[in-house]
Amino acid sequence: MAEDLLKELSNEDIDWMLAVGSQAEIAPGKVLIQQNQPLDALHILLDGALTVSLNQSDNNPLGRAFAVLEGGTLPGREIARLSSGEMVGEIPFIETYLPATTVSAKTKSLVLTIPKFQLIQKLQQDLSFAAHLYRASAVLLANRLEQMMNQLGNSTVVLSQSQLREALIVFAELQDADIDWLIAAGRVEQFAAGSILIRGGRPIEALHILLDGAVALNAATGEINPLTRAFSNLEDSQNQVLEKEFARLWRGDIVGETPFIEVQPPAVTVRTIRNSRVLSIPKWRLSAKLLHDVGFASRFYRVLGILLADKQQAIAQRLGYGRLTYSSGQSLDQSYANELNLNSLSQVALAGARFDWMLKRIGIE
Missing domain, CATH: 2.60.120.10 (Jelly Rolls)
Incomplete structure (x- = not known):
């Protein structure tokens, strides 16, 4: 450390x-x-x-x-x-x-x-x-x-995240010029349900922003040799690694951010759970942008920090005092709704407007 x-x-x-x-x-x-x-x-x-x-x-x-x-x-x-x-x-x-x-x-x-x-x-x-x-x-x-x-470990807890919460994080923090650059640098790709966006143990080659659809995050169960996982985690392999879903992400979310903060391949496989469209920004382009544009870098790394802090809070709530809220009769969705009410309504409106604007720029209604 x-x-x-x-x-x-x-x-x-x-x-x-x-x-x-x-x-x-x-x-x-x-x-x-x-x-x-x-x-x-x-x-x-x-x-x-x-x-x-x-x-x-x-x-x-x-x-x-x-x-x-x-x-x-x-x-x-x-x-x-x-x-x-x-x-x-x-x-x-x-x-x-x-x-x-x-x-x-x-x-x-x-x-x-x-x-x-x-x-x-x-x-x-x-x-x-x-x-x-x-x-x-x-x-x-x-x-x-x-x-x-x-x-x-083998927890009974299943993590999930709010669609509005994630869109708010990404699009309320970035500037219009940042989103313009992401659109220009990226390409829109379509994936059928069941497709793999990111394979656990393999290098990540692009950052993906979900424009519509949904993906599941899956972690391998048990101790797995990273090299064995990378070469055996194929759909037609008899030795396919067993995985367990622990989270789902929705439109406005980003996946594939780990190469920009750590060097090891991700332990998580990202798979679409329904037909989805994503904006994919090649790793080399984004890396060059982060190196040469300090303003963009400060906002981008802030977004990553917020996303990671949000995930950490979600885990802590389900492992700790947050469960008391659930067990006393309040649903997890209500808990998230209360959390969102604490955020500025202007941020929510700004985030939604930017996301809609980006979809229109790309040609998605």
């Missing part, structure tokens, strides 16, 4: 963080971030180890039953462990969530703390710094998400 952070930040970025931040040693057990409480700083773990846990009331029988089925205990279920180079408290800088987890010191640790107000100002004023920090956040969130997915 330390290498990931150092690779993303410049000397100027590090110097600024040292100038405005403060270093402190924290004792084992000290809480840095409290679940469901506002955050006022970004913390970078310089040395030591942190634990990420979910605190949940143990007075709900159904909640206890879910925890037993998924191998957890109540309260304070650990879902990830963080090493030096990790950042925590970054979600307020990329999204409006309250933290869904508690982060505390596992061992004696050294932490650099950067005040929220100063960091927000820097992100707004320095696009180069913003691009670096948002990309670093996306890389670390992707790694953390993988840890949380491993914790799920």
